[in-house]
Amino acid sequence: QQQVKQSPQSLIVQKGGISIINCAYENTAFDYFPWYQQFPGKGPALLIAIRPDVSEKKEGRFTISFNKSAKQFSLHIMDSQPGDSATYFCAVMNSGYSTLTFGKGTMLLVSP
Amino acid sequence: KAGVTQTPRYLIKTRGQQVTLSCSPISGHRSVSWYQQTPGQGLQFLFEYFSETQRNKGNFPGRFSGRQFSNSRSEMNVSTLELGDSALYLCASSLGPLGGDTQYFGPGTRLTVL
Numbered sequence: 588q589q590q591v592k593q594s595p596q597s598l599i600v601q602k603g604g605i606s607i608i609n610c611a612y613e614n615t616a617f618d619y620f621p622w623y624q625q626f627p628g629k630g631p632a633l634l635i636a637i638r639p640d641v642s643e644k645k646e647g648r649f650t651i652s653f654n655k656s657a658k659q660f661s662l663h664i665m666d667s668q669p670g671d672s673a674t675y676f677c678a679v680m681n682s683g684y685s686t687l688t689f690g691k692g693t694m695l696l697v698s699p
Numbered sequence: 700k701a702g703v704t705q706t707p708r709y710l711i712k713t714r715g716q717q718v719t720l721s722c723s724p725i726s727g728h729r730s731v732s733w734y735q736q737t738p739g740q741g742l743q744f745l746f747e748y749f750s751e752t753q754r755n756k757g758n759f760p761g762r763f764s765g766r767q768f769s770n771s772r773s774e775m776n777v778s779t780l781e782l783g784d785s786a787l788y789l790c791a792s793s794l795g796p797l798g799g800d801t802q803y804f805g806p807g808t809r810l811t812v813l
Contacts, residue, residue, distance in 0.1 A: 619800045630703075630789050630804035631742070676742065682800050685730065685793070686755050689742040 590614060591679050593690025600697050606664040608693045610677035613658065617679040621687070622651065622662045625674045634662070634675075667697045701726065703792050703805030711811045717778040720808045724771050724792030730754075731773040732802060733765060736787040745788075748773055749795050777810075785812045 591612045600606045610620075621636035637644045637651040637660065644651045650663040664671055677690040704723045712718050724731050733745040744757040748767035765775040771792075777784055787809050791802035 621801070623804075628806075630791075630806045633801060633803065636801065680800055684755055685747055685749075685796065685800065686732065686744045686757070687734075687742075687791075687802060688744065691741045 590688045591677060591690045593677050593693060595693060596691070597694040598696070600667045600695065602667065602669060602697055602699055604667050604697075606667045606671065606695055606697070607661060608675050608677070608695070609659065609661045610679075610690050611657075611659045612679050614679070614681070615658070616681045618682050619680040620651070620653065620660050621678050621680075622649075623676045623678060623689075625676065625692075631676060664695075667695075669697045669699050671695060672697050703790055703803055705788075705790050705805040705808050707808060708806065709809045709811075711813065712780050713813050714780055714782060716780050717776060718780060718810060719774055719776050720788055720790075720810075722773045722775075722790030722792075722805060724773070724790075725803055728792035728794055728803075729771050730793045730795040731767055731771065732791045732793070733773070733775050734789045734791065734804075735759075736789055736807070737785075742789070745775065780812045782812050784810065786810060 593610045622634045623631035624634045625631040635646045635649045648665045653660045674692045678687040706721045730749045732747040736742045747755040751767045762778045767773045787807040789807045790805045793802045
């Protein structure tokens with residue numbers, strides 16, 4: 588059973604556009620929701636994270652929107668740039684267990 | 700601060716052999732987690748160590764094992780390698796319980812089993 592479902596699998600956005608990636612989870616015990624960015628040949632790097640007590644968090648061009656009742660959260664990349672082309676992973680964690688469960692990833696291509 | 704370091708970066712082994720991978724966490728971090736990344740299964744949790752004790756374990760066979768040393772450095776071992784063990788093995792470090800949930804990943808060790 589997949590604990591976190593991520594969509595879309597791949598995404599092509601024009602430079603300057605908005606990239607939106609969605610994740611849905613089942614277990615209400617999860618209380619930490621990070622997004623990671625991974626470039627080929629590199630390990631995942633933390634982009635931004637949110638906890639369920641807030642509905643939105645913004646850091647620069649990156650925003651997480653969180654809907655606790657729907658058990659969904661999404662990553663918005665504003666003014667997308669070719670340098671944002673990478674694979675993005677959402678993850679969930681129950682802080683009591685300190686283990687991340689990842690979505691399958693979204694390959695983002697930002698065309699110049 | 701230096702990031703998480705993993706050695707070696709690349710490894711080629713044959714079926715039936717065993718392998719040991721090493722991870723040095725960020726200075727001051729006491730928790731180390733290991734993940735396996737494959738194209739088919741994605742990123743999957745292997746195990747987590749804190750203060751030299753395994754706190755959590757993922758759904759992997761007993762051929763996968765690990766340990767943590769008193770300086771927080773960690774090793775993972777895979778015995779009797781199978782073709783399906785070919786993957787990128789990632790180590791992540793964090794402060795540990797009550798220190799925050801943020802995990803910082805190393806560059807990984809690319810293991811190829813022939």
